[in-house]
Amino acid sequence: MNLHHLHKKNQSEWQFTESELVDFLFKHLEQYGDPKHDIQACLDFALERDGGMGGFAVIAEENGKILGATIINHTGMNGYIPSNILVYIAVDSSARGKGIGRKIMDTALPLCKGGVALHVEPDNPARHLYENIGFTNKYLEMRWTPNS
Numbered sequence: 001m002n003l004h005h006l007h008k009k010n011q012s013e014w015q016f017t018e019s020e021l022v023d024f025l026f027k028h029l030e031q032y033g034d035p036k037h038d039i040q041a042c043l044d045f046a047l048e049r050d051g052g053m054g055g056f057a058v059i060a061e062e063n064g065k066i067l068g069a070t071i072i073n074h075t076g077m078n079g080y081i082p083s084n085i086l087v088y089i090a091v092d093s094s095a096r097g098k099g100i101g102r103k104i105m106d107t108a109l110p111l112c113k114g115g116v117a118l119h120v121e122p123d124n125p126a127r128h129l130y131e132n133i134g135f136t137n138k139y140l141e142m143r144w145t146p147n148s
Contacts, residue, residue, distance in 0.1 A: 007057075028091065070108050071087050
């Protein structure tokens with residue numbers, strides 16, 4: 001298995017297309033995912049498009065097949081809000097339980113300058129991976145959405 005760190009500056013070297021990455025995440029995030037246009041927007045933000053602050057993706061692949069991937073966005077903040085947010089991470093449903101998610105995290109986290117936040121549903125099995133790595137649940141997230 002190979003791990004690739006993808007960012008704006010090495011975009012021409014990517015082995016996979018953006019749509020392949022978006023399709024992979026959409027499929028393998030399953031019930032914890034978002035629509036493809038939201039995943040693409042996250043990738044655009046990481047690639048500094050349309051005012052995006054940057055970030056990167058890490059892709060695990062073997063024999064030209066994506067086995068897992070994450071996208072991390074830079075927040076532009078530090079301290080009071082972590083500098084990075086892990087927005088998406090998924091492992092191919094046929095390859096789960098083999099430590100691929102851990103290898104992706106072990107590759108991605110050292111690439112982050114500053115802290116990392118993430119959102120995870122209480123029933124998501126990936127929650128245990130995050131806790132084993134050292135993520136803590138310090139806050140209860142609350143959201144307000146305008147009626148528009």
